[in-house]
Amino acid sequence: MSHDAKTYLVTGANGQLGLLAVQSLIEKVPAAQVIALVRKPEAGADLAALGVTVRIGSYDDPASLDAAFVGVTHVLLISSSEVGQRLAQHENVIAAAKKAGVAFLAYTSILRADTSPLGLAVEHLATEKAIVASGIPYAFLRNSWYLENYLGSIGPALEHGAVAGSVGEGRISAASRADYAEAAAVVLANSDAYVNAVLELAGDDAFTLTDLAAAIGELAGKPVVYAYMPEDAYKAMLVQVGLPEGFAGLLADSDVGASKGGLFEDGKTLSRIIGRPTTPLKTVLAGAMGK
Template sequence: MIAVTGASGQLGRLVIQTLLDTVPANQIVAIVRDVSKAEDLRASGVQVRQGDYSQPETLATALQGVKKVLLVSSSEIGQRLEQHKNVVQAAKNAGVELIAYTSILHADTSPLSLAQEHIETEQLIRDSGLSFVFLRNAWYIENYFSAVGTALQTGKVFGAAGEGKFSAASRADFAVAAAAVLTGSDQGGKIYELAGDQAFTLAELAATLAELSGKPVAYVNYAETEYKDLLVSFGLPEGFAHILAQSDTGAAQGGLYDGNGQLSKLIQRPTATLRSVLQAHLATV
């Protein structure tokens, strides 16, 4: 059986939907914190099991009989390592044969502060003795959806990335890659640096929005501290605003760029473009 943690989340749900194309539903386990949020998955025949990263006893039950598991990294920054440790230990105890982990692009050399918990989790998995695959994902293009409304209202995209390039891809592309690894053979020990085929700057993001919307949109670059303060003024918690601002300056140093094409090779097609993803989103707003 193949299990996916965080299965009611955006990435986990897409991974399961992709797995259903080739794997019998009763051989897929959706591990979720709240089973009421996965009734659609249960209706499709997938086994839905309750499992909370912070409650190890639930994970032991959730992973029974599982041979491969996708550990979708926790969204609780600052608590990730301990939560991931619980999943890894439960997987080892359950006799899981392969653990795939969603890490961050070039985790071992990344200038982004977000990378630290990913590096520590990767080492934790290595030390466990489990056969592993690291899916080092670049940014999701969907990360920018929250900025679209503001950009169209103000005519500005804000950031601190300068001319830094983002090799972002759609969440669906990363999901297809994860499913390919989970259903493939001889994956143990592999590390994939997964990124979109066409990198873009935030100025190019603004230009694409302008073209698609017919409204003037320009990129405004800030220093990291100024951008953090701007995000706080928009209502973001200071800690999260700091992470976003630091991620932009990390991107300015090349931390979110990769041109090796591993993602498109893994999914056996070109990755979705910034234009196509934004166009589809604008059609819904």
């Protein structure tokens, strides 16, 4: 298939990762060959301004997906944020891709989905299996944590002088959203080099929550420590500060998974794909803190 005949569709294109992926993709392929899938027309304005085609479709509406996938050859399936409903939603996307004769499907999964101790991995692994079963050539972008996941810790850390969590001394190999988006765009634009690839993607430099606390404290010029909490206590604290119980449980479970090495990876595959070192923790913290 010539480069000219390819069309690249990014699902969830107005989300934080999706928008970055589209922006990165149009640096690698003509914007006219890029299709951004969003759920509502008003969500597509910023994307249309980039010169890409905007199509409307929902993970929950197979007919809308069938219409949106007409003429598409390459798909970046950005995993749904609706934990518990993701597998069914992803299966709708996979079915539409198969019907459309898509030549390559990249999926944003989770680090070592097949052996991960994180409860979050269950739907990702099931989605990977559904993609393999579909027969569509694929790449699994097994992303570790986003550095941005920790930006919400800054305010409480400065207020209380502590970062709370259940990670213990587990090391976390996180990278920025932009790093993962760039990798997704590289893989999509150079799909022939990544057919049926399983890519464990993570930041170059792992850190503990003790390191995170120290970095926030250093940037703020005040002492911040890491306060370890058992899983139940941490979940209860998250509920107390206003998180829904299910989501609080998921975060606490993820922390425990990280304590078992579930978010640690030192293969440096991500930096190899993007051709530069991944973004350091301190850079993202400093940006968020205006330092």
